[in-house]
Amino acid sequence: MRFACLSKPLLLAAGLAGLSALPAAAQEATGPKPPCGGEFGTWLEGVKAEAAAMGHAPETINAFFASVRPDEAVLRADRAQGVFQRDFIDFSRRLISENRIANGRANAEKHDAVFDRIEAEYGVPRGVLLAFWAFETDYGAVQGDFNTANALATLAHDCRRPELFRPQLLAAIELYERGGIEPASTTGAWAGEIGQVQMLPQDIIENGVDGDGDGRVDLKGSAADALISGGKMLSSLGWRPNEPWLQEIVLPQGIDLRLTGLDQKKTVSEWQALGVTGRNGALGAGNLPASVLLPMGQGGPAFLAYPNFDVYFEWNQSLVYVTTAAYFANRLEGAPVYDAGNPAPGLSGEQMVRLQEKLQARGHDVGGADGILGEKTREAVQAEQERLGLPADAWPTPGLLEAL
Template identity: 40%
Template sequence: MKRLACLLLLAPAFAAQADQADQAFQRCLVGLKTAAAGKGVSAASFDRYTAGLQPDPSVLELLDAQPEFTTPIWDYLAGLVDAERVADGRAMLETHRELLARIEREYGVDAATVVAVWGVESDYGRVFGKRPLLVSLSTLSCAGRRQEFFRGEFFATLRLLQDGHIQAEGLTGSWAGAFGHTQFIPSTYARIAVDGDGDGRRDLVGSIPDALASTANYLKRAGWRTGQPWGFEVKLPQGFDASLAGRGKRRPLSDWTARGVRGVDGSEVAPPSVPASSQAAVLLPAGRDAPAFLVFRNYDAIYSYNAAESYALAISLLSDRLRGGEGLAAVWPTDDPGLSRAERRRLQQSLLDRGHDIGEVDGMIGSNTRRAIQAEQRRLGMQPADGRAGRRILEALDSDRPGPEPKAAE
């Protein structure tokens, strides 16, 4: 009763805070309307698309929590380059073979790379993001850090709506404003999106040809070199100086071969399509005793799409698998590897079977799933009880299946 009484006393204070936040948001929108006019957004369009907008404070918590920077690389890649995504990507290569061939002729970017971006960004159009785009961008334009950046994205979205390229109804995306099949942010959409199906619009939400052609155009403009690889996994010599590694520490390919960098099978690194004078970098995303990569200019083009090494490696490695590659030869330095999406769903089902309220079995590891994992780790005496969805907890729960209910005595 005491707790209820306290909550009742605090309720007016919470309501007052919410009201103040909403008033501040509405004042911010007034200022944004004036600024938007300078970016070509008419007053009528601004009023139309912002009518009834309310802020969403939850997006502010995500500014410093991007998975590319917070998730172990073996977890990140396990979910993005799994058997399902490879099989689906190969099916998409076949389904859209003629379209992709035309895109490759026009932009010089191979089909496997374009489809890999599509697969990583939206699971081939299945996952666009659930957050209302205008709500997220208007909130980030009025609160938190990087407001100037998000205001630019907000205004770019309003222009796209005003010009008829996209529709406001059901327009959703990521918390940061990326949307569509290949998750362009609005300013990139405005600069780089192309009309791939010839209907006069650049619709990366409703048109697969527009989305895939726009992705190829992006990579071309980012410096893509036709016919060259992004890079490949390599084997380092004993005693390799790890301080030489890093995307910005480039040397001629001939220098790396002279230092003993070899293919994973021990062969000399000398791709026919890459001159020996080409600049390359060695990447050690998990240290020297882990998978190592030699990357070229095309890797930089992929990296520019979302500036994170794990992200660029996910697209690069998925593109290799789509071409028929077998995956990595070296293993990651962990005794608890990451899980594919199928394994994550199996883990979630195990948690549901044990009475944990985690919501839908979807392979997405959210806070409810992590709390349930943590509870099971504690029950099983596992350390650390960190809520991580890895192979150890999956196998522990597989081995600890609840038995059948005992029969009642007759």
């Protein structure tokens, strides 16, 4: 659950082949990069030396790396990001089906005692974990067929994000010592996550729980182990019990759109004073801080994002994916389908890249011109909309691109 991807078979079923959602840590890592690139065998000797310096026995290190090989398919999956260029309505409709909702509710009933335990110990609602479980592996059915050790070594050797994956590769050695991984046979997602909720080795070491009491942590074969471990991890990332995460709202006519966006927070009481109401049910407690999120601008769906929504970004930093996961959790908890509204046409991936280049030229930090509408790009868009006298709803349109 610094859940890096959806497995390819699940994506094909969802019409989203090639999705690769990078872990938050991959996008936040800073500082000098560890050694990477060059001849794989030579690089691997450096990893072995580092593992030995950490206290791992030479025979353990050699046994772990005996079958490790680079995997070009991992690199191809890592480079595939185009699906995140879809807008929220398109993305959410592709991932959320009536069948997936029905299976979620059936699994909630089947594992009722497990979810009761998670809610009691960690305060994480079942809808939240069910949504993660669904999107990661279709409730455990499709867990990925990439060799985990090969995937981690490939990405640690690659010079794009070795600062994330080298520590995970070294953590996998410790996991091997604990009996939690077999380098030659353990499989999972392309970015090295294992099990039904797709956790990286370091996260398994820190948060793995023997949920079914059989004396071992089996995130691949035991739904109880996987779900309870996921609940513990969300708790460690800052989940606040008995609080909402995302709620659909209705905005009053004429609200100042400059107040919207995840970088703008007011208390629920302050939003209510401005005329914001829940579309279905009351808003959260009046003292809770919250932001108004308009994933497709003033004409599309509108949500109030509470502090727990921030925890989703510890899982993944794709705004469209995080919003869809949080919304799906609501659906699994009984919320109706959102009001899609009538949003203005957005930009194609190519147009988004051009927009981001223009924003960068104006001094905005958009996190790179990747064609993906993330929160940094939205903030820059909102600033430029305000400067140009346009509705500052952070939704980029062809009109804004032309104006820039």
